[in-house]
Amino acid sequence: MNLLEATDIVKDYTGHRALDNVSIAVPQGKVYGLLGPNGAGKTTLIRIINHITAPDSGTVTFDGHKLVQDDVRHIGYLPEERGLYKKMKVGEQATFFARLKGLSSADAQRQLKEWFERLEISSWWDKKVEELSKGMAQKVQFVITVLHRPKLLIFDEPFSGFDPINAQVLKNEILRLRDEGATVIFSTHNMGSVEEICDNITLINKSKNILTGNVEEIRGRYGKDKYLLTYTGEHAALASALQGSCASIESRPDDKLGRHVAEIQLVDSEARRPAIAQANSAVDVYAFQPLLMSMNDIFIKAVEEANETVPPEYIKQ
Amino acid sequence: MKSNLYLIIRREYLERVRRKSFIITTILMPILMLGLMAAPALAMILAGTESKSIAVVDYTEGIAPMLQNNDELVFRAVDKHIAIDSLKKSENYDAVIVIGEDAVDNPTNIQMYTHSAPSMMTESYIRDQMRYAIREIRIQRYDIDNLDQILAEIEPNVGMTTYRLDTEKEEETSSALSYFLGLAMMMTLYMFILIYGQMVMTSIIEEKNNRVLEVVVSSVKPRTLMLGKIVGIGLVAVTQIVIWGILIGAASFWGMPALASSVGTDGDADLLAMIAQFGDTGRILVYFGYILLFMIGGYMLYSSVYAAIGSAVDNVQDASQLSSIATVPIILGIVFSMVVAQDPTSNLAFWLGIIPLTSPMVMMARLPYGIPGWEIWLSIALLVVAFIFMVWLSAKIYRVGIFMYGKKPSLKDLARWATYK
Numbered sequence: 001m002n003l004l005e006a007t008d009i010v011k012d013y014t015g016h017r018a019l020d021n022v023s024i025a026v027p028q029g030k031v032y033g034l035l036g037p038n039g040a041g042k043t044t045l046i047r048i049i050n051h052i053t054a055p056d057s058g059t060v061t062f063d064g065h066k067l068v069q070d071d072v073r074h075i076g077y078l079p080e081e082r083g084l085y086k087k088m089k090v091g092e093q094a095t096f097f098a099r100l101k102g103l104s105s106a107d108a109q110r111q112l113k114e115w116f117e118r119l120e121i122s123s124w125w126d127k128k129v130e131e132l133s134k135g136m137a138q139k140v141q142f143v144i145t146v147l148h149r150p151k152l153l154i155f156d157e158p159f160s161g162f163d164p165i166n167a168q169v170l171k172n173e174i175l176r177l178r179d180e181g182a183t184v185i186f187s188t189h190n191m192g193s194v195e196e197i198c199d200n201i202t203l204i205n206k207s208k209n210i211l212t213g214n215v216e217e218i219r220g221r222y223g224k225d226k227y228l229l230t231y232t233g234e235h236a237a238l239a240s241a242l243q244g245s246c247a248s249i250e251s252r253p254d255d256k257l258g259r260h261v262a263e264i265q266l267v268d269s270e271a272r273r274p275a276i277a278q279a280n281s282a283v284d285v286y287a288f289q290p291l292l293m294s295m296n297d298i299f300i301k302a303v304e305e306a307n308e309t310v311p312p313e314y315i316k317q
Numbered sequence: 318m319k320s321n322l323y324l325i326i327r328r329e330y331l332e333r334v335r336r337k338s339f340i341i342t343t344i345l346m347p348i349l350m351l352g353l354m355a356a357p358a359l360a361m362i363l364a365g366t367e368s369k370s371i372a373v374v375d376y377t378e379g380i381a382p383m384l385q386n387n388d389e390l391v392f393r394a395v396d397k398h399i400a401i402d403s404l405k406k407s408e409n410y411d412a413v414i415v416i417g418e419d420a421v422d423n424p425t426n427i428q429m430y431t432h433s434a435p436s437m438m439t440e441s442y443i444r445d446q447m448r449y450a451i452r453e454i455r456i457q458r459y460d461i462d463n464l465d466q467i468l469a470e471i472e473p474n475v476g477m478t479t480y481r482l483d484t485e486k487e488e489e490t491s492s493a494l495s496y497f498l499g500l501a502m503m504m505t506l507y508m509f510i511l512i513y514g515q516m517v518m519t520s521i522i523e524e525k526n527n528r529v530l531e532v533v534v535s536s537v538k539p540r541t542l543m544l545g546k547i548v549g550i551g552l553v554a555v556t557q558i559v560i561w562g563i564l565i566g567a568a569s570f571w572g573m574p575a576l577a578s579s580v581g582t583d584g585d586a587d588l589l590a591m592i593a594q595f596g597d598t599g600r601i602l603v604y605f606g607y608i609l610l611f612m613i614g615g616y617m618l619y620s621s622v623y624a625a626i627g628s629a630v631d632n633v634q635d636a637s638q639l640s641s642i643a644t645v646p647i648i649l650g651i652v653f654s655m656v657v658a659q660d661p662t663s664n665l666a667f668w669l670g671i672i673p674l675t676s677p678m679v680m681m682a683r684l685p686y687g688i689p690g691w692e693i694w695l696s697i698a699l700l701v702v703a704f705i706f707m708v709w710l711s712a713k714i715y716r717v718g719i720f721m722y723g724k725k726p727s728l729k730d731l732a733r734w735a736t737y738k
Contacts, residue, residue: 014733047720050534050535052531052534052535052539053716053720069538072535072536073536075535077532077535079528079531079532079535081528081531082528083527083528083529083530083531083532084527084529084532085332085527085529086527087332088328088332096324096328097532097533097536099324100321100324100325100533100536100537101536141532144532
């Protein structure tokens with residue numbers, strides 16, 4: 001069952017279309033990745049889901065009904081640009097935000113104390129936010145985001161600004177919340193940072209949805225019948241030996257030992273065994289293994305398939 | 318979501334009322350104002366010893382002895398044989414007056430040379446002294462017995478008391494007092510609208526820069542946040558006015574009778590009239606009520622304009638140009654009030670008192686003169702309609718503006734945002 005469905009969302013700003021018929025369906029209790037370069041339209045989509053702005057057309061359903069203002073009480077949102085009231089004390093501020101989400105003052109304080117103890121930040125309660133470091137303030141903001149036990153958690157660039165240790169702490173907390181039943185949306189331009197924890201993803205580029213689906217399924221699809229062959233010998237000999245069983249083959253030097261790595265696309269999965277034998281007869285094979293594509297590579301592929309230019313920051317040097 | 322509006326208002330209100338600066342200004346401001354009013358008088362008492370000496374070269378030989386010194390001016394008759402140029406250069410004298418031989422018959426033949434421009438007060442004092450002296454000499458020429466006494470008997474001492482017919486009892490009024498009271502009320506209102514209106518603007522800019530805004534609007538509607546901020550800050554202004562009202566009310570109730578008894582009945586008539594007016598506690602509280610009503614109306618109207626501007630810009634510098642949309646009408650209100658205070662029942666006064674943009678300030682200037690109740694309530698009603706419209710319009714701009722970064726928006730942009738879905 002899907003907790004959230006956004007269908008055919010269109011949002012225009014003067015002179016440019018921020019979202020062009022984008023649809024996503026977020027299954028209950030899963031982690032969903034909203035991936036794409038900066039400026040692709042991710043934040044606009046999140047604002048629509050948060051009921052902050054309205055789409056020009058398209059519908060959003062939450063928990064089976066059309067999204068209404070009251071639903072934001074069941075959403076926790078950590079915006080990309082973090083911010084708190086600087087002059088307000090940490091405890092007071094966290095209570096204020098929790099009450100905006102519908103918690104009673106007593107409930108909010110009790111749960112805050114729990115969270116503060118778990119994250120070992122209890123001593124900050126009476127400090128003003130301006131006295132905290134940036135990382136400390138982010139931790140407070142994380143607690144504020146999740147405190148009201150929302151059904152849907154939305155994190156925009158969640159790990160930017162955290163040191164690796166704290167990023168791991170947060171990652172574990174988020175996964176714990178998921179295990180307790182929360183649904184999570186990660187929005188990020190950094191494909192690598194979330195790929196191992198997302199169950200489903202949507203890739204957005206230039207306001208358009210270019211790829212949606214289950215991560216394993218997408219990986220399988222993009223890596224289908226793709227193998228890496230490590231060898232010593234002549235590329236030409238290998239290529240001619242594999243003719244018939246492989247659709248494409250590209251070689252590049254691998255290491256100082258003079259080995260090469262060939263990226264092979266087989267014609268179908270039946271061709272694997274004959275291909276191994278053919279390669280073995282033509283060159284000296286060290287390894288033959290399935291090619292696992294990173295989310296970054298998949299993004300590049302998907303962008304190319306959509307006949308768009310790949311944003312330069314995603315092309316590996 | 319009504320409770321969210323309450324939470325926002327509460328946060329905005331408490332954040333400001335708890336500040337030391339609020340407590341200090343609220344308590345100290347009235348004291349400071351009294352001090353400012355008393356300061357010129359005190360300065361005069363303390364600095365009164367410094368007088369200017371004026372050399373008088375009198376060719377008539379009759380006028381100079383009759384010139385009376387006062388606290389500031391000392392006339393010194395100088396031998397007419399001393400060269401005038403050397404007197405002019407002398408540092409012993411601040412000014413030199415040369416009275417021509419025929420000055421009694423031809424009073425234009427009098428010259429004054431000064432090192433710096435004399436004040437109007439000084440000049441008119443000297444002129445009065447000259448006129449008095451010349452008149453005395455002319456009268457003496459007629460050589461009539463007991464002339465001084467006769468003149469004193471002839472001179473009427475006019476004292477007219479004005480009674481207002483429009484109020485319930487025929488009360489004594491002083492239009493000068495109404496004038497100053499009106500201006501004081503108008504300045505108070507102007508200060509409040511400007512200071513608190515701009516507070517709304519800067520606070521929104523701060524939230525926007527701080528990025529805390531996006532966190533808040535993920536819980537409440539932008540409109541609720543804007544309204545909560547306006548109302549929360551407005552309540553701070555109301556708190557301040559009410560505290561001042563109580564302080565002044567108390568001063569009027571207990572302070573003025575005490576002052577009146579210490580001055581006694583034979584004191585200066587103007588002072589007594591003033592004490593009587595300020596001792597009328599009921600009336601003062603009624604005025605404060607009106608200040609409060611017009612302040613709320615004017616504040617709501619202008620602060621929502623300021624809110625829209627604040628939402629659109631990234632920093633206070635960018636706001637300065639746009640905020641003239643709000644500042645110019647407020648200043649115009651002040652300018653018109655000055656005009657209206659001279660003639661509070663004119664057609665111009667009526668219309669400026671009805672139009673919502675200028676009405677809060679103009680009505681303050683008019684109120685002390687006593688104007689029909691229906692005019693006051695019509696003005697308030699129109700003000701309320703205007704601010705409801707303005708809050709609605711500003712909310713539409715605000716909703717879009719808070720997510721706009723980087724570009725300095727024009728008035729045209731704001732108008733376009735207002736039409737977004």
